[in-house]
Amino acid sequence: MAQNILYVYCIVRQLPGADIVARYPDLVFIEAGSAYVAAKYVSPLEYSDASMKLKLADEEWLDRNAREHLSVNVMIMAQQTIIPFNFGTIFKTRESLSGFLGDYGRKLDESFDALEDREEWAVKAYCNESLLLKNLHLESPAIAAIEQEIQAASPGKAYLLKKKKEAMSASALEGVHQGHAKAVWGELAALSKEHVLNRLIPEDVSGVDGRMIVNGVFLIANTDVGAFIRTTEDLGERYRDAGVFLDVTGPWPPYDFVDIPY
Amino acid sequence: MQEDLYTANRQVTLLDILDRVLNKGVVISGDIIISVAGIDLVYVGLRVLLSSVETMERLDAARAEGLQQ
Numbered sequence: 001m002a003q004n005i006l007y008v009y010c011i012v013r014q015l016p017g018a019d020i021v022a023r024y025p026d027l028v029f030i031e032a033g034s035a036y037v038a039a040k041y042v043s044p045l046e047y048s049d050a051s052m053k054l055k056l057a058d059e060e061w062l063d064r065n066a067r068e069h070l071s072v073n074v075m076i077m078a079q080q081t082i083i084p085f086n087f088g089t090i091f092k093t094r095e096s097l098s099g100f101l102g103d104y105g106r107k108l109d110e111s112f113d114a115l116e117d118r119e120e121w122a123v124k125a126y127c128n129e130s131l132l133l134k135n136l137h138l139e140s141p142a143i144a145a146i147e148q149e150i151q152a153a154s155p156g157k158a159y160l161l162k163k164k165k166e167a168m169s170a171s172a173l174e175g176v177h178q179g180h181a182k183a184v185w186g187e188l189a190a191l192s193k194e195h196v197l198n199r200l201i202p203e204d205v206s207g208v209d210g211r212m213i214v215n216g217v218f219l220i221a222n223t224d225v226g227a228f229i230r231t232t233e234d235l236g237e238r239y240r241d242a243g244v245f246l247d248v249t250g251p252w253p254p255y256d257f258v259d260i261p262y
Numbered sequence: 263m264q265e266d267l268y269t270a271n272r273q274v275t276l277l278d279i280l281d282r283v284l285n286k287g288v289v290i291s292g293d294i295i296i297s298v299a300g301i302d303l304v305y306v307g308l309r310v311l312l313s314s315v316e317t318m319e320r321l322d323a324a325r326a327e328g329l330q331q
Binding site: 059062063066067069070074075078084086087120122198201205206207215229248249250251252253255256 | 266267268269274275276277278279280281282283
């Protein structure tokens with residue numbers, strides 16, 4: 001066992017309940033100062049750079065292990081505040097882990113205090129562009145007018161007018177996206193203690209039939225979670241006809257609101 | 263456990279998970295990188311999926327600027 005390396009899940013202040021160890025028998029809790037680190041010993045061969053390169057390209061392995069990482073953290077989080085490690089974080093020795101936590105020192109306590117009684121929620125807002133475009137053409141006199149011109153124009157002129165109409169539509173679409181994104185973001189940010197705007201995920205990657213316009217993460221007081229979810233539902237209702245829909249998930253381990261200095 | 267997550271009646275996808283457990287949201291790139299940070303701390307930085315980093319960053323920067331105004 002001594003030669004094994006440590007795969008770490010999260011930092012906690014108390015030893016968790018026996019139910020968690022019963023479910024994940026490989027889990028160990030390593031005492032480090034006033035905190036504990038949930039970890040498991042793994043083989044250095046299994047987690048060598050060469051081996052990991054192969055494994056990370058294996059979607060089945062990635063899916064299983066990312067889900068396990070999340071499950072362990074979510075289960076512990078149900079009992080107490082956690083500071084999660086990113087998926088795939090490994091310490092080579094117990095001493096290096098202790099040293100890391102020692103360096104982290106006071107910041108650890110500050111992070112625990114900042115996360116106490118708060119939850120991380122993710123909201124992605126998407127826009128159905130075909131519905132939005134249809135509405136734009138109905139509502140914009142300029143676009144409607146150019147459409148009429150196209151109908152009456154010669155083929156050559158119609159081609160040029162179509163190009164002009166496409167440019168006008170794209171510009172109008174961008175403006176509407178920005179307006180909707182701003183409205184959704186503003187209302188949700190107002191309900192949160194902290195918020196982070198993450199990278200937008202393109203449609204071919206998200207697999208969702210709609211363009212992502214907001215990828216937000218919010219730190220919400222436990223007592224405000226009900227109001228936060230109701231607001232997302234309300235936003236979904238209000239913007240439905242505009243082609244906007246929201247995807248809400250949580251509570252997640254607070255990945256976006258801890259600052260572990262790698 | 264994952265099933266405890268609120269997901270409005272759908273399964274948690276791998277993309278949902280990687281978008282969270284890799285901290286900064288999903289990083290878009292075709293490659294997978296394992297980087298060593300610090301003397302004996304190994305952090306496996308994952309870069310998943312497709313698309314163009316430059317395009318994404320440009321779109322994000324413009325949108326983030328607009329939202330924060």
